[in-house]
Amino acid sequence: MSITTKDRKSIVVVRKFGHNHKLVQKLERMSDLPSIFGSTVATFAVVYSTATMVFVYTVAREHFPQHLVDGVEKYGRKLVNFAFPYSQITFPEFTDAYMRRSEAFTAIQNYLREKASASANRLKADALKDSRSLVLSMDYNEEIADEFDGIKVWWTSNRNHPRSMQISVYPGPGVDEKYYKLTFHNRHKKRIIESYLPKVMEDGKAIGQDNRLRKLYSNNPSKHWNGFNPKWSHVAFEHPASFDTLAMSAKRKKEIINDLDAFKEGREDYERIGKPWKRGYLLYGPPGTGKSTMIAAMANYLKYDVYDLELTTIKDNTELRRLLIDTSSKSILREQEEDDLDPISKEVKKETEDTTESKVTLSGILNCIDGLWSSCGGERIIVFTTNYPEKLDQALIRRGRMDKDIEMSYCCFEAFKVLAKHYLKIDSHSLFEEIGQLLGKTDMTPADVAENLIPRFKDENVETRMNRLIEALKTAKEGEGASRPNEKRKRGCNTRINKREKRNIR
Ligand SMILES: Nc1ncnc2c1ncn2[C@@H]1O[C@H](COP(=O)(O)OP(=O)(O)OP(=O)(O)O)[C@@H](O)[C@H]1O
Ligand SMILES: [Mg+2]
Numbered sequence: 001m002s003i004t005t006k007d008r009k010s011i012v013v014v015r016k017f018g019h020n021h022k023l024v025q026k027l028e029r030m031s032d033l034p035s036i037f038g039s040t041v042a043t044f045a046v047v048y049s050t051a052t053m054v055f056v057y058t059v060a061r062e063h064f065p066q067h068l069v070d071g072v073e074k075y076g077r078k079l080v081n082f083a084f085p086y087s088q089i090t091f092p093e094f095t096d097a098y099m100r101r102s103e104a105f106t107a108i109q110n111y112l113r114e115k116a117s118a119s120a121n122r123l124k125a126d127a128l129k130d131s132r133s134l135v136l137s138m139d140y141n142e143e144i145a146d147e148f149d150g151i152k153v154w155w156t157s158n159r160n161h162p163r164s165m166q167i168s169v170y171p172g173p174g175v176d177e178k179y180y181k182l183t184f185h186n187r188h189k190k191r192i193i194e195s196y197l198p199k200v201m202e203d204g205k206a207i208g209q210d211n212r213l214r215k216l217y218s219n220n221p222s223k224h225w226n227g228f229n230p231k232w233s234h235v236a237f238e239h240p241a242s243f244d245t246l247a248m249s250a251k252r253k254k255e256i257i258n259d260l261d262a263f264k265e266g267r268e269d270y271e272r273i274g275k276p277w278k279r280g281y282l283l284y285g286p287p288g289t290g291k292s293t294m295i296a297a298m299a300n301y302l303k304y305d306v307y308d309l310e311l312t313t314i315k316d317n318t319e320l321r322r323l324l325i326d327t328s329s330k331s332i333l334r335e336q337e338e339d340d341l342d343p344i345s346k347e348v349k350k351e352t353e354d355t356t357e358s359k360v361t362l363s364g365i366l367n368c369i370d371g372l373w374s375s376c377g378g379e380r381i382i383v384f385t386t387n388y389p390e391k392l393d394q395a396l397i398r399r400g401r402m403d404k405d406i407e408m409s410y411c412c413f414e415a416f417k418v419l420a421k422h423y424l425k426i427d428s429h430s431l432f433e434e435i436g437q438l439l440g441k442t443d444m445t446p447a448d449v450a451e452n453l454i455p456r457f458k459d460e461n462v463e464t465r466m467n468r469l470i471e472a473l474k475t476a477k478e479g480e481g482a483s484r485p486n487e488k489r490k491r492g493c494n495t496r497i498n499k500r501e502k503r504n505i506r
Pocket of ligand 2: 293
């Protein structure tokens with residue numbers, strides 16, 4: 001170093017700085033070396049060297065003209081960058097003084113959680129709000145290395161300890177300030193910012209979505225809405241239904257799953273053709289054929305929330321719109337026709353409801369489905385369920401609003417086999433043939449079949465349960481024969497999916 005100064009000590013220190021740069025370069029090449037070691041030494045070198053630069057700068061300002069001092073400063077910065085060519089980005093937990101949690105922090109936390117359990121040595125266990133089980137994450141001061149397109153980066157989890165024992169509802173002095181720090185080589189800055197970080201955010205959000213406890217929302221009567229009473233109340237959505245346990249033919253099931261997959265993966269297609277990312281299903285069929293079970297299976301398959309829309313407690317279209325805007329994406333909105341409600345539910349509703357009649361009109365619903373609601377955040381499914389498809393207005397079910405009809409009907413033999421597999425834990429039995437024949441001649445819903453297969457007492461054996469079903473089928477057949485002797489029944493498997501073009505409900 002050729003700086004002529006009276007202070008010998010500073011020249012010696014600058015030489016050390018050069019030595020540290022070589023060390024950092026060496027550490028960088030040794031990518032197999034635990035990086036915490038590399039970055040700790042490098043950080044130490046930089047802190048040490050930076051302190052020295054500050055000292056040199058102070059001394060120089062006192063003894064040298066300004067243009068020389070500026071030169072030293074510029075050269076010093078270059079040296080620091082040369083010695084530690086890494087950039088760091090910090091992601092604090094809170095975005096502001098109002099305890100608003102940073103979305104970026106949460107996404108990174110989710111993203112690193114999976115990597116942490118595989119590679120970090122020290123983990124923290126938490127039962128997070130809205131999460132179903134214990135979650136493990138990297139402990140403070142722990143480091144995780146990640147790789148993206150051959151670029152190596154390091155994440156550390158840190159916190160600033162409270163500077164005083166003050167108790168505060170806001171983060172700040174007295175409250176832990178947690179943050180993640182990302183370190184990467186300067187030469188990758190552009191790709192890290194433009195490609196890696198967006199990927200971390202996207203993956204982290206998707207992981208959060210998958211792990212969160214999903215919710216079943218129901219709308220509150222609009223007369224109760226105010227700052228304290230929200231439009232929607234929710235409970236945890238923990239319905240156990242799945243496509244595996246849903247009684248219907250395997251072919252139909254596959255068709256519905258494929259349709260849902262295409263929708264879920266279809267974001268870019270919808271964007272490209274300029275269509276709101278939503279899909280409408282019309283589920284129709286007699287009570288007990290599995291319409292509600294199907295919605296639960298869909299929600300579990302897609303990992304969506306469910307909004308149960310009760311139109312009778314909404315005064316008018318404006319309120320309906322406000323209600324729908326308040327729903328989130330990745331959700332299934334279920335609207336049930338009032339005629340479908342059983343007599344008891346109708347009575348309860350009459351007693352609890354306001355006497356003023358709902359002025360929600362069909363066109364109000366349609367406008368919401370077509371317009372505003374569709375456009376505020378995509379990935380929404382709307383399902384209309386009805387026991388009386390023939391009563392639905394054609395405007396509601398025209399193509400583009402309801403994209404697919406799914407008919408749920410009586411239990412066929414294939415559907416019975418699904419129920420037997422789950423209720424009786426058997427795939428075949430000598431009584432299956434008789435049951436199959438009876439199902440072919442009798443209208444019995446999957447709900448009634450299931451009711452006969454469920455044990456009435458502990459350890460009730462499989463034959464007894466199947467014989468009970470046989471008896472029930474025989475009784476139902478006799479009853480049907482007596483009440484509807486001339487009716488020509490069409491029986492297929494319990495689900496039929498109709499393309500809109502082919503179906504004519506009226
Ligand atoms: N297809 C099915 N697969 C499996 N279980 C079924 C099926 N259909 C009915 N069940 C059983 O019967 C019960 C009632 O079914 P569900 O509530 O889904 O019928 P629904 O068609 O929605 O009736 P409603 O028209 O009265 O609303 C379910 O809890 C489930 O146990
Ligand atoms: Mg139902």
